[in-house]
Amino acid sequence: MGKLKVIKAGALSTIQDKGRFGHRQYGIPQSGVMDVEAMMSANYLVSNNSDCPVVETAIQGLELEAQEETIVGITGATVDVKINDVTAAMNNSHLLKPSDILTISKPLKGVYSYLGIGGKLTGNVDFGSISTYVMAGFGGIDGRALKKGDVLETRDASPHQNRSVDRPVQSEEVQTIRMMKGPEWRFLKDLPERKTFRIDPSSNRMGIRLQGDPLGVDGKEIISSAVIPGTIQLPSNGLPIILMNDCQTTGGYPRIGKVIDKDLGLLAQLSAGSKVHFTLIDYALPTP
Amino acid sequence: MQFNKISWDIIPLGENTTLLQGPADIQIEKIHESTRLIKDMLGKVLLDVVPSYNSIALFHSHEDSTFIEKLATTQNLSKKKSISTPKIQIPICYEMGQDLDEVAEYAGLSQEEMIRIHLDSIYRAILIGFTPGFIYMDGLDERLACPRKSNPRKFLEGGSVGIGGEQTGIYSLASPGGWNVIGRTPLQIFDSKREPPMSVEVGAKISYYRITKEEFELWEN
Numbered sequence: 039m040g041k042l043k044v045i046k047a048g049a050l051s052t053i054q055d056k057g058r059f060g061h062r063q064y065g066i067p068q069s070g071v072m073d074v075e076a077m078m079s080a081n082y083l084v085s086n087n088s089d090c091p092v093v094e095t096a097i098q099g100l101e102l103e104a105q106e107e108t109i110v111g112i113t114g115a116t117v118d119v120k121i122n123d124v125t126a127a128m129n130n131s132h133l134l135k136p137s138d139i140l141t142i143s144k145p146l147k148g149v150y151s152y153l154g155i156g157g158k159l160t161g162n163v164d165f166g167s168i169s170t171y172v173m174a175g176f177g178g179i180d181g182r183a184l185k186k187g188d189v190l191e192t193r194d195a196s197p198h199q200n201r202s203v204d205r206p207v208q209s210e211e212v213q214t215i216r217m218m219k220g221p222e223w224r225f226l227k228d229l230p231e232r233k234t235f236r237i238d239p240s241s242n243r244m245g246i247r248l249q250g251d252p253l254g255v256d257g258k259e260i261i262s263s264a265v266i267p268g269t270i271q272l273p274s275n276g277l278p279i280i281l282m283n284d285c286q287t288t289g290g291y292p293r294i295g296k297v298i299d300k301d302l303g304l305l306a307q308l309s310a311g312s313k314v315h316f317t318l319i320d321y322a323l324p325t326p
Numbered sequence: 327m328q329f330n331k332i333s334w335d336i337i338p339l340g341e342n343t344t345l346l347q348g349p350a351d352i353q354i355e356k357i358h359e360s361t362r363l364i365k366d367m368l369g370k371v372l373l374d375v376v377p378s379y380n381s382i383a384l385f386h387s388h389e390d391s392t393f394i395e396k397l398a399t400t401q402n403l404s405k406k407k408s409i410s411t412p413k414i415q416i417p418i419c420y421e422m423g424q425d426l427d428e429v430a431e432y433a434g435l436s437q438e439e440m441i442r443i444h445l446d447s448i449y450r451a452i453l454i455g456f457t458p459g460f461i462y463m464d465g466l467d468e469r470l471a472c473p474r475k476s477n478p479r480k481f482l483e484g485g486s487v488g489i490g491g492e493q494t495g496i497y498s499l500a501s502p503g504g505w506n507v508i509g510r511t512p513l514q515i516f517d518s519k520r521e522p523p524m525s526v527e528v529g530a531k532i533s534y535y536r537i538t539k540e541e542f543e544l545w546e547n
Contacts, residue, residue, distance in 0.1 A: 059374065059385070060373045060374045060385070061374065061523070062374050062376045062383075062385070063374055063375055063377075063454065064454055064458060064459060064516070064523050064524050065454050065455045065456060065457055065458045065459055065460055066458045066523075067458075164518045165518065165523070173457065173501060174457070174458045174499050174501070174518075176458075176518065218338065218340075218341075219338075220339070221337045221339065221345055221347065261378070261379045261380060262379060262453065262455065263345070263378045263379065263380070263381050263383075264339060264343070264376045264378055264381065264383030265339075266339060266340050266343050268340055269339070286455065286456055286457065287376060287455045287456070288376075288378050288455035288456065296338075296339065296340045298341065299340070299341055299342075321338055321341070322338070
Protein backbone atom coordinates (compact mmCIF):
# COMPACT_ATOMS: atom_id res chain seq x y z
CA MET A 39 0.00 0.00 0.00
CA GLY A 40 0.97 3.60 -0.54
CA LYS A 41 -1.02 6.71 0.09
CA LEU A 42 -0.07 10.31 -0.71
CA LYS A 43 -2.26 13.36 -0.30
CA VAL A 44 -1.70 16.28 -2.65
CA ILE A 45 -0.88 19.50 -0.77
CA LYS A 46 0.09 21.51 -3.85
CA ALA A 47 0.17 20.54 -7.51
CA GLY A 48 1.37 22.51 -10.52
CA ALA A 49 -1.08 22.69 -13.39
CA LEU A 50 0.68 19.97 -15.34
CA SER A 51 0.89 17.17 -12.80
CA THR A 52 -0.91 14.15 -14.22
CA ILE A 53 -1.10 10.39 -13.80
CA GLN A 54 0.31 8.64 -16.87
CA ASP A 55 1.25 5.15 -17.97
CA LYS A 56 2.62 4.06 -21.35
CA GLY A 57 -0.55 5.28 -23.07
CA ARG A 58 -3.69 4.07 -24.81
CA PHE A 59 -3.33 2.12 -27.99
CA GLY A 60 -5.71 0.75 -30.58
CA HIS A 61 -8.27 3.55 -30.50
CA ARG A 62 -6.91 6.12 -32.94
CA GLN A 63 -9.64 5.01 -35.35
CA TYR A 64 -12.05 6.81 -32.98
CA GLY A 65 -9.87 9.90 -32.76
CA ILE A 66 -8.45 8.92 -29.38
CA PRO A 67 -4.87 10.04 -28.84
CA GLN A 68 -2.16 7.88 -27.29
CA SER A 69 -1.31 10.08 -24.29
CA GLY A 70 1.08 8.43 -21.79
CA VAL A 71 4.43 9.54 -20.39
CA MET A 72 6.57 11.84 -22.52
CA ASP A 73 9.78 10.10 -21.38
CA VAL A 74 9.28 6.33 -21.25
CA GLU A 75 12.79 5.52 -19.99
CA ALA A 76 12.46 7.92 -17.06
CA MET A 77 9.13 6.30 -16.22
CA MET A 78 10.63 2.82 -16.28
CA SER A 79 13.46 3.95 -14.01
CA ALA A 80 10.98 5.50 -11.58
CA ASN A 81 9.14 2.19 -11.43
CA TYR A 82 12.38 0.26 -10.93
CA LEU A 83 13.25 2.47 -7.93
CA VAL A 84 10.02 1.54 -6.16
CA SER A 85 10.17 -2.17 -7.14
CA ASN A 86 7.21 -1.93 -9.54
CA ASN A 87 6.71 -3.51 -12.94
CA SER A 88 8.17 -1.12 -15.49
CA ASP A 89 4.80 -0.18 -16.98
CA CYS A 90 3.02 0.84 -13.76
CA PRO A 91 1.43 4.31 -13.73
CA VAL A 92 3.52 7.22 -12.46
CA VAL A 93 2.92 10.92 -11.79
CA GLU A 94 4.35 13.19 -14.48
CA THR A 95 5.03 16.78 -13.47
CA ALA A 96 6.22 19.74 -15.52
CA ILE A 97 6.73 23.49 -15.17
CA GLN A 98 5.62 23.71 -11.55
CA GLY A 99 6.35 21.25 -8.81
CA LEU A 100 4.42 19.04 -6.46
CA GLU A 101 3.99 18.76 -2.69
CA LEU A 102 2.60 15.60 -1.10
CA GLU A 103 1.93 14.29 2.37
CA ALA A 104 2.29 10.59 3.09
CA GLN A 105 -0.73 9.13 4.83
CA GLU A 106 0.75 5.66 5.08
CA GLU A 107 4.21 4.19 4.60
CA THR A 108 4.90 4.83 0.93
CA ILE A 109 7.88 4.06 -1.28
CA VAL A 110 8.77 6.82 -3.75
CA GLY A 111 11.42 7.50 -6.39
CA ILE A 112 11.90 10.54 -8.62
CA THR A 113 13.50 10.56 -12.08
CA GLY A 114 13.45 12.64 -15.26
CA ALA A 115 14.04 16.38 -15.37
CA THR A 116 16.42 17.55 -12.63
CA VAL A 117 14.47 18.82 -9.62
CA ASP A 118 15.16 19.58 -5.96
CA VAL A 119 13.61 16.83 -3.88
CA LYS A 120 12.99 17.33 -0.18
CA ILE A 121 11.53 15.10 2.50
CA ASN A 122 10.46 17.21 5.48
CA ASP A 123 12.72 20.03 4.27
CA VAL A 124 15.77 17.79 4.08
CA THR A 125 17.28 17.31 0.64
CA ALA A 126 16.75 13.82 -0.77
CA ALA A 127 18.43 12.31 -3.81
CA MET A 128 16.75 11.92 -7.18
CA ASN A 129 17.16 8.53 -8.85
CA ASN A 130 16.98 6.82 -5.44
CA SER A 131 14.23 5.05 -3.59
CA HIS A 132 12.91 6.58 -0.37
CA LEU A 133 10.53 5.20 2.20
CA LEU A 134 8.12 7.85 3.47
CA LYS A 135 6.56 7.51 6.93
CA PRO A 136 3.03 8.71 7.66
CA SER A 137 2.87 12.54 7.74
CA ASP A 138 6.21 12.95 5.92
CA ILE A 139 6.09 15.80 3.40
CA LEU A 140 7.62 15.19 -0.03
CA THR A 141 8.43 18.31 -2.07
CA ILE A 142 9.42 18.22 -5.73
CA SER A 143 10.57 21.56 -7.14
CA LYS A 144 9.91 22.90 -10.60
CA PRO A 145 12.36 21.47 -13.14
CA LEU A 146 15.84 23.00 -13.00
CA LYS A 147 17.02 21.20 -16.11
CA GLY A 148 14.79 19.26 -18.48
CA VAL A 149 11.00 19.37 -18.66
CA TYR A 150 9.23 16.29 -17.29
CA SER A 151 9.87 14.70 -13.88
CA TYR A 152 8.43 11.37 -12.78
CA LEU A 153 7.31 10.21 -9.38
CA GLY A 154 7.20 6.46 -9.02
CA ILE A 155 5.07 5.18 -6.13
CA GLY A 156 5.43 1.65 -4.75
CA GLY A 157 2.44 -0.45 -5.81
CA LYS A 158 -0.12 0.04 -8.53
CA LEU A 159 -1.68 3.50 -8.65
CA THR A 160 -5.48 3.48 -8.79
CA GLY A 161 -7.63 5.85 -10.84
CA ASN A 162 -9.92 5.97 -13.86
CA VAL A 163 -9.06 3.51 -16.56
CA ASP A 164 -10.41 4.48 -19.99
CA PHE A 165 -9.68 2.39 -23.09
CA GLY A 166 -7.22 0.25 -21.19
CA SER A 167 -5.11 3.07 -19.81
CA ILE A 168 -5.01 5.30 -16.74
CA SER A 169 -3.17 8.04 -18.68
CA THR A 170 -4.74 11.44 -18.12
CA TYR A 171 -6.02 13.17 -21.26
CA VAL A 172 -7.51 16.36 -19.94
CA MET A 173 -9.23 17.50 -23.13
CA ALA A 174 -11.61 14.53 -23.20
CA GLY A 175 -11.52 13.80 -19.47
CA PHE A 176 -9.94 10.35 -19.81
CA GLY A 177 -7.94 8.53 -17.13
CA GLY A 178 -6.26 9.95 -14.05
CA ILE A 179 -8.47 11.25 -11.28
CA ASP A 180 -11.73 12.30 -12.96
CA GLY A 181 -9.81 12.86 -16.20
CA ARG A 182 -8.01 15.96 -14.95
CA ALA A 183 -4.66 17.14 -13.65
CA LEU A 184 -3.94 16.60 -9.95
CA LYS A 185 -5.14 19.23 -7.51
CA LYS A 186 -4.95 19.97 -3.81
CA GLY A 187 -6.77 17.39 -1.74
CA ASP A 188 -6.45 14.47 -4.21
CA VAL A 189 -5.26 11.22 -2.72
CA LEU A 190 -2.90 8.98 -4.68
CA GLU A 191 -3.36 5.39 -3.57
CA THR A 192 -1.52 2.28 -4.64
CA ARG A 193 -2.22 -1.41 -4.19
CA ASP A 194 0.07 -4.42 -3.88
CA ALA A 195 3.35 -2.64 -3.18
CA SER A 196 6.48 -4.77 -2.95
CA PRO A 197 8.59 -4.38 0.20
CA HIS A 198 10.96 -1.42 0.19
CA GLN A 199 14.46 -1.99 -1.17
CA ASN A 200 17.21 0.57 -1.41
CA ARG A 201 17.54 1.10 -5.11
CA SER A 202 19.19 3.70 -7.29
CA VAL A 203 19.59 4.25 -11.01
CA ASP A 204 22.24 5.99 -13.07
CA ARG A 205 20.48 8.40 -15.36
CA PRO A 206 22.29 10.30 -18.08
CA VAL A 207 22.75 13.97 -17.28
CA GLN A 208 21.11 16.23 -19.85
CA SER A 209 23.76 17.80 -21.98
CA GLU A 210 24.04 21.49 -22.77
CA GLU A 211 25.28 20.70 -26.26
CA VAL A 212 23.27 20.56 -29.44
CA GLN A 213 21.18 17.43 -29.14
CA THR A 214 21.09 15.08 -32.12
CA ILE A 215 17.72 13.52 -32.79
CA ARG A 216 17.33 10.62 -35.19
CA MET A 217 14.57 10.77 -37.77
CA MET A 218 13.27 8.61 -40.61
CA LYS A 219 11.68 9.87 -43.82
CA GLY A 220 7.94 10.50 -43.84
CA PRO A 221 5.34 10.18 -46.59
CA GLU A 222 5.85 13.79 -47.78
CA TRP A 223 9.66 13.82 -47.56
CA ARG A 224 9.75 14.77 -51.25
CA PHE A 225 8.06 18.12 -50.43
CA LEU A 226 11.30 19.31 -48.82
CA LYS A 227 13.58 21.66 -50.71
CA ASP A 228 16.31 21.60 -48.02
CA LEU A 229 17.90 18.80 -46.07
CA PRO A 230 16.82 19.09 -42.43
CA GLU A 231 20.21 17.72 -41.35
CA ARG A 232 21.92 20.93 -42.45
CA LYS A 233 20.10 23.11 -39.92
CA THR A 234 20.08 23.62 -36.19
CA PHE A 235 16.81 24.51 -34.50
CA ARG A 236 15.77 25.70 -31.07
CA ILE A 237 12.87 24.42 -28.98
CA ASP A 238 9.99 26.91 -28.98
CA PRO A 239 8.52 27.78 -25.55
CA SER A 240 4.99 26.93 -26.73
CA SER A 241 5.91 23.23 -26.92
CA ASN A 242 3.70 20.93 -24.87
CA ARG A 243 2.33 17.39 -24.62
CA MET A 244 0.66 17.77 -28.02
CA GLY A 245 3.70 18.86 -29.94
CA ILE A 246 7.17 20.37 -29.92
CA ARG A 247 7.61 23.41 -32.10
CA LEU A 248 10.99 24.37 -33.47
CA GLN A 249 12.39 27.82 -34.18
CA GLY A 250 15.21 28.77 -36.50
CA ASP A 251 16.05 29.10 -40.15
CA PRO A 252 12.95 27.78 -41.99
CA LEU A 253 13.13 24.73 -44.25
CA GLY A 254 12.02 25.19 -47.84
CA VAL A 255 8.86 23.29 -48.62
CA ASP A 256 6.93 22.67 -51.82
CA GLY A 257 3.20 22.29 -51.50
CA LYS A 258 1.22 23.65 -48.62
CA GLU A 259 -1.23 21.19 -47.20
CA ILE A 260 -2.25 17.62 -47.82
CA ILE A 261 -5.67 16.12 -47.50
CA SER A 262 -6.11 15.04 -43.85
CA SER A 263 -4.26 11.81 -43.17
CA ALA A 264 -2.99 9.83 -40.18
CA VAL A 265 -0.33 11.24 -37.86
CA ILE A 266 1.32 9.66 -34.80
CA PRO A 267 3.58 10.74 -31.93
CA GLY A 268 6.95 11.52 -33.51
CA THR A 269 5.51 12.68 -36.86
CA ILE A 270 7.41 15.77 -38.07
CA GLN A 271 4.95 18.14 -39.70
CA LEU A 272 6.11 21.01 -41.82
CA PRO A 273 3.65 23.90 -42.12
CA SER A 274 4.18 26.42 -44.90
CA ASN A 275 6.26 28.66 -42.59
CA GLY A 276 9.02 26.02 -42.82
CA LEU A 277 9.32 25.49 -39.05
CA PRO A 278 8.85 21.84 -38.07
CA ILE A 279 6.41 20.66 -35.44
CA ILE A 280 7.09 17.28 -33.89
CA LEU A 281 3.83 15.73 -32.73
CA MET A 282 3.93 14.22 -29.27
CA ASN A 283 1.80 11.95 -27.07
CA ASP A 284 -1.42 13.99 -26.90
CA CYS A 285 -1.43 14.79 -30.62
CA GLN A 286 -4.54 14.49 -32.74
CA THR A 287 -5.02 11.43 -34.93
CA THR A 288 -5.12 13.10 -38.36
CA GLY A 289 -3.49 16.21 -39.74
CA GLY A 290 -3.15 18.23 -42.89
CA TYR A 291 0.47 19.42 -42.89
CA PRO A 292 3.12 17.57 -44.92
CA ARG A 293 4.70 14.77 -42.86
CA ILE A 294 8.35 15.11 -43.80
CA GLY A 295 9.56 12.54 -41.31
CA LYS A 296 9.27 10.90 -37.95
CA VAL A 297 11.50 11.10 -34.91
CA ILE A 298 12.30 7.51 -33.99
CA ASP A 299 10.52 6.23 -30.88
CA LYS A 300 13.81 5.77 -29.01
CA ASP A 301 14.62 9.50 -29.23
CA LEU A 302 11.22 10.91 -28.29
CA GLY A 303 11.99 10.94 -24.56
CA LEU A 304 15.24 12.78 -25.17
CA LEU A 305 13.45 15.35 -27.32
CA ALA A 306 10.64 15.78 -24.77
CA GLN A 307 13.17 16.70 -22.10
CA LEU A 308 14.70 19.60 -24.09
CA SER A 309 13.60 22.85 -22.51
CA ALA A 310 12.74 26.02 -24.42
CA GLY A 311 15.75 27.44 -26.23
CA SER A 312 17.70 24.15 -26.32
CA LYS A 313 19.39 23.41 -29.62
CA VAL A 314 18.49 20.40 -31.68
CA HIS A 315 19.73 18.89 -34.91
CA PHE A 316 18.34 15.99 -36.95
CA THR A 317 20.17 13.06 -38.39
CA LEU A 318 18.49 10.86 -40.95
CA ILE A 319 18.44 7.11 -40.51
CA ASP A 320 17.37 4.51 -43.05
CA TYR A 321 14.26 2.69 -42.17
CA ALA A 322 12.52 -0.01 -44.13
CA LEU A 323 9.97 -2.54 -43.05
CA PRO A 324 11.69 -5.85 -42.46
CA THR A 325 10.85 -8.15 -45.35
CA PRO A 326 9.37 -11.45 -44.30
CA MET B 327 0.70 -3.54 -53.72
CA GLN B 328 -2.66 -4.59 -55.16
CA PHE B 329 -5.46 -5.07 -52.69
CA ASN B 330 -9.21 -4.90 -53.26
CA LYS B 331 -8.44 -4.04 -56.92
CA ILE B 332 -6.67 -0.87 -55.87
CA SER B 333 -3.00 -0.08 -56.20
CA TRP B 334 -1.53 1.07 -52.87
CA ASP B 335 1.86 2.55 -52.07
CA ILE B 336 3.31 1.15 -48.85
CA ILE B 337 4.99 3.92 -46.88
CA PRO B 338 6.32 3.73 -43.32
CA LEU B 339 4.69 6.35 -41.10
CA GLY B 340 6.64 5.12 -38.10
CA GLU B 341 8.46 2.04 -36.84
CA ASN B 342 5.16 0.33 -36.06
CA THR B 343 2.81 2.13 -38.40
CA THR B 344 2.48 1.63 -42.14
CA LEU B 345 0.50 3.83 -44.47
CA LEU B 346 -1.37 2.30 -47.38
CA GLN B 347 -1.52 5.27 -49.70
CA GLY B 348 -4.21 4.95 -52.35
CA PRO B 349 -4.47 6.93 -55.59
CA ALA B 350 -5.16 10.65 -55.00
CA ASP B 351 -8.55 10.39 -56.70
CA ILE B 352 -9.72 7.24 -54.92
CA GLN B 353 -13.36 7.30 -53.90
CA ILE B 354 -14.00 7.42 -50.19
CA GLU B 355 -16.31 4.37 -50.51
CA LYS B 356 -13.29 2.35 -51.63
CA ILE B 357 -11.32 3.50 -48.59
CA HIS B 358 -14.16 2.54 -46.25
CA GLU B 359 -14.69 -0.81 -47.97
CA SER B 360 -10.98 -1.64 -47.92
CA THR B 361 -10.80 -0.65 -44.25
CA ARG B 362 -13.59 -3.09 -43.40
CA LEU B 363 -11.99 -5.86 -45.42
CA ILE B 364 -8.66 -5.28 -43.67
CA LYS B 365 -10.36 -5.33 -40.27
CA ASP B 366 -12.19 -8.54 -41.17
CA MET B 367 -9.01 -10.24 -42.32
CA LEU B 368 -6.47 -8.85 -39.90
CA GLY B 369 -8.46 -7.50 -36.98
CA LYS B 370 -6.57 -9.77 -34.60
CA VAL B 371 -3.13 -9.03 -36.03
CA LEU B 372 -3.32 -5.26 -36.30
CA LEU B 373 -3.55 -2.98 -33.27
CA ASP B 374 -5.45 -0.20 -35.01
CA VAL B 375 -6.68 0.73 -38.49
CA VAL B 376 -7.10 4.44 -39.21
CA PRO B 377 -8.67 5.41 -42.53
CA SER B 378 -8.65 8.95 -43.88
CA TYR B 379 -9.52 10.45 -47.27
CA ASN B 380 -7.13 8.55 -49.52
CA SER B 381 -5.03 6.42 -47.21
CA ILE B 382 -5.31 3.82 -44.45
CA ALA B 383 -2.83 3.69 -41.57
CA LEU B 384 -2.14 0.23 -40.16
CA PHE B 385 -0.74 -0.06 -36.64
CA HIS B 386 1.17 -3.28 -36.14
CA SER B 387 3.37 -4.90 -33.57
CA HIS B 388 7.04 -4.18 -33.56
CA GLU B 389 8.68 -5.06 -36.87
CA ASP B 390 6.00 -7.46 -37.99
CA SER B 391 5.18 -6.79 -41.59
CA THR B 392 3.82 -10.19 -42.59
CA PHE B 393 0.37 -8.62 -42.77
CA ILE B 394 1.38 -6.81 -45.95
CA GLU B 395 2.14 -10.08 -47.62
CA LYS B 396 -1.21 -11.41 -46.47
CA LEU B 397 -3.02 -8.43 -47.98
CA ALA B 398 -1.06 -8.61 -51.22
CA THR B 399 -1.67 -12.31 -51.74
CA THR B 400 -5.39 -12.15 -51.03
CA GLN B 401 -7.24 -12.93 -54.23
CA ASN B 402 -10.91 -12.89 -55.02
CA LEU B 403 -12.25 -11.16 -51.98
CA SER B 404 -15.53 -12.85 -51.35
CA LYS B 405 -18.42 -10.94 -52.77
CA LYS B 406 -20.89 -12.60 -50.44
CA LYS B 407 -19.73 -10.31 -47.68
CA SER B 408 -21.32 -7.48 -49.54
CA ILE B 409 -21.25 -4.84 -46.92
CA SER B 410 -24.46 -3.02 -46.23
CA THR B 411 -24.14 0.63 -45.42
CA PRO B 412 -25.36 1.42 -41.91
CA LYS B 413 -28.06 4.08 -41.77
CA ILE B 414 -28.46 6.17 -38.67
CA GLN B 415 -31.08 8.69 -37.65
CA ILE B 416 -29.89 11.37 -35.29
CA PRO B 417 -32.18 13.67 -33.28
CA ILE B 418 -31.24 17.34 -33.41
CA CYS B 419 -32.48 20.32 -31.42
CA TYR B 420 -31.97 23.47 -33.50
CA GLU B 421 -33.01 25.72 -30.62
CA MET B 422 -29.67 24.84 -29.03
CA GLY B 423 -27.62 25.96 -32.02
CA GLN B 424 -25.93 29.15 -30.91
CA ASP B 425 -24.91 30.07 -34.47
CA LEU B 426 -28.16 29.17 -36.23
CA ASP B 427 -29.05 32.85 -36.83
CA GLU B 428 -25.64 33.61 -38.23
CA VAL B 429 -25.65 30.69 -40.66
CA ALA B 430 -29.19 31.48 -41.81
CA GLU B 431 -28.31 35.14 -42.27
CA TYR B 432 -25.15 34.26 -44.20
CA ALA B 433 -27.23 31.98 -46.44
CA GLY B 434 -29.89 34.65 -46.89
CA LEU B 435 -32.57 32.25 -45.60
CA SER B 436 -35.05 32.31 -42.78
CA GLN B 437 -34.21 29.98 -39.89
CA GLU B 438 -37.10 27.67 -40.80
CA GLU B 439 -36.02 27.48 -44.44
CA MET B 440 -32.49 26.74 -43.34
CA ILE B 441 -33.64 23.99 -40.99
CA ARG B 442 -35.79 22.41 -43.72
CA ILE B 443 -32.82 22.30 -46.08
CA HIS B 444 -30.65 20.80 -43.35
CA LEU B 445 -33.25 18.11 -42.55
CA ASP B 446 -33.75 17.23 -46.23
CA SER B 447 -30.17 16.15 -46.85
CA ILE B 448 -28.59 12.77 -46.22
CA TYR B 449 -25.07 12.95 -44.85
CA ARG B 450 -22.26 10.45 -44.75
CA ALA B 451 -19.60 9.90 -42.08
CA ILE B 452 -16.30 10.35 -43.91
CA LEU B 453 -13.63 10.51 -41.25
CA ILE B 454 -13.34 10.26 -37.50
CA GLY B 455 -10.48 12.24 -36.09
CA PHE B 456 -9.15 15.58 -34.93
CA THR B 457 -10.49 15.05 -31.40
CA PRO B 458 -12.00 11.90 -29.86
CA GLY B 459 -15.19 11.08 -31.70
CA PHE B 460 -15.27 14.07 -34.03
CA ILE B 461 -17.13 13.00 -37.20
CA TYR B 462 -16.45 14.74 -40.50
CA MET B 463 -19.43 14.34 -42.85
CA ASP B 464 -20.19 15.22 -46.42
CA GLY B 465 -23.59 15.87 -47.98
CA LEU B 466 -24.10 19.44 -46.77
CA ASP B 467 -26.37 21.42 -49.09
CA GLU B 468 -24.11 24.07 -50.59
CA ARG B 469 -26.62 26.79 -49.66
CA LEU B 470 -25.73 26.19 -46.01
CA ALA B 471 -21.95 26.53 -46.38
CA CYS B 472 -20.64 29.15 -43.97
CA PRO B 473 -17.05 30.14 -43.11
CA ARG B 474 -15.56 28.98 -39.80
CA LYS B 475 -15.68 31.42 -36.94
CA SER B 476 -12.70 33.75 -36.86
CA ASN B 477 -12.48 33.19 -33.12
CA PRO B 478 -12.80 29.50 -32.27
CA ARG B 479 -14.74 28.79 -29.08
CA LYS B 480 -12.80 27.36 -26.17
CA PHE B 481 -15.70 25.12 -25.25
CA LEU B 482 -18.46 23.45 -27.24
CA GLU B 483 -20.91 21.02 -25.66
CA GLY B 484 -20.74 17.38 -26.68
CA GLY B 485 -23.30 16.64 -29.41
CA SER B 486 -22.86 20.01 -31.13
CA VAL B 487 -23.59 19.82 -34.85
CA GLY B 488 -21.37 22.21 -36.76
CA ILE B 489 -20.79 23.72 -40.17
CA GLY B 490 -17.27 24.79 -41.15
CA GLY B 491 -17.02 26.05 -44.69
CA GLU B 492 -18.50 23.35 -46.92
CA GLN B 493 -17.94 20.67 -44.32
CA THR B 494 -20.22 19.55 -41.57
CA GLY B 495 -19.63 17.41 -38.53
CA ILE B 496 -20.52 16.45 -34.99
CA TYR B 497 -18.46 17.20 -31.91
CA SER B 498 -19.26 13.92 -30.13
CA LEU B 499 -17.50 15.14 -26.97
CA ALA B 500 -17.15 18.58 -25.47
CA SER B 501 -14.12 20.29 -27.00
CA PRO B 502 -12.86 23.58 -28.34
CA GLY B 503 -14.09 24.27 -31.86
CA GLY B 504 -14.27 26.83 -34.63
CA TRP B 505 -17.29 25.63 -36.56
CA ASN B 506 -20.73 27.27 -36.53
CA VAL B 507 -23.04 25.32 -34.23
CA ILE B 508 -26.51 24.95 -35.74
CA GLY B 509 -27.94 22.45 -33.27
CA ARG B 510 -27.24 19.79 -30.71
CA THR B 511 -28.05 16.12 -30.43
CA PRO B 512 -28.70 14.42 -27.09
CA LEU B 513 -27.55 11.11 -28.59
CA GLN B 514 -24.42 9.87 -26.90
CA ILE B 515 -22.44 9.06 -30.02
CA PHE B 516 -19.25 8.54 -28.08
CA ASP B 517 -19.23 6.64 -24.80
CA SER B 518 -15.89 5.68 -23.30
CA LYS B 519 -17.51 2.82 -21.37
CA ARG B 520 -18.81 1.19 -24.55
CA GLU B 521 -16.87 -1.06 -26.91
CA PRO B 522 -16.64 0.13 -29.61
CA PRO B 523 -17.03 3.62 -28.12
CA MET B 524 -18.59 5.11 -31.26
CA SER B 525 -22.13 4.38 -32.37
CA VAL B 526 -21.40 5.88 -35.81
CA GLU B 527 -18.80 4.36 -38.10
CA VAL B 528 -17.23 5.77 -41.23
CA GLY B 529 -19.32 5.16 -44.30
CA ALA B 530 -22.59 5.38 -42.34
CA LYS B 531 -25.43 7.40 -43.87
CA ILE B 532 -26.85 9.91 -41.47
CA SER B 533 -30.13 11.78 -41.47
CA TYR B 534 -31.48 14.11 -38.82
CA TYR B 535 -34.90 14.47 -37.27
CA ARG B 536 -35.98 17.48 -35.32
CA ILE B 537 -36.70 17.50 -31.59
CA THR B 538 -37.69 20.30 -29.23
CA LYS B 539 -35.71 21.56 -26.28
CA GLU B 540 -38.11 19.75 -23.94
CA GLU B 541 -37.58 16.48 -25.81
CA PHE B 542 -33.81 17.08 -25.67
CA GLU B 543 -33.95 17.43 -21.90
CA LEU B 544 -36.16 14.34 -21.52
CA TRP B 545 -33.72 12.40 -23.65
CA GLU B 546 -30.79 13.45 -21.50
CA ASN B 547 -32.57 12.26 -18.37
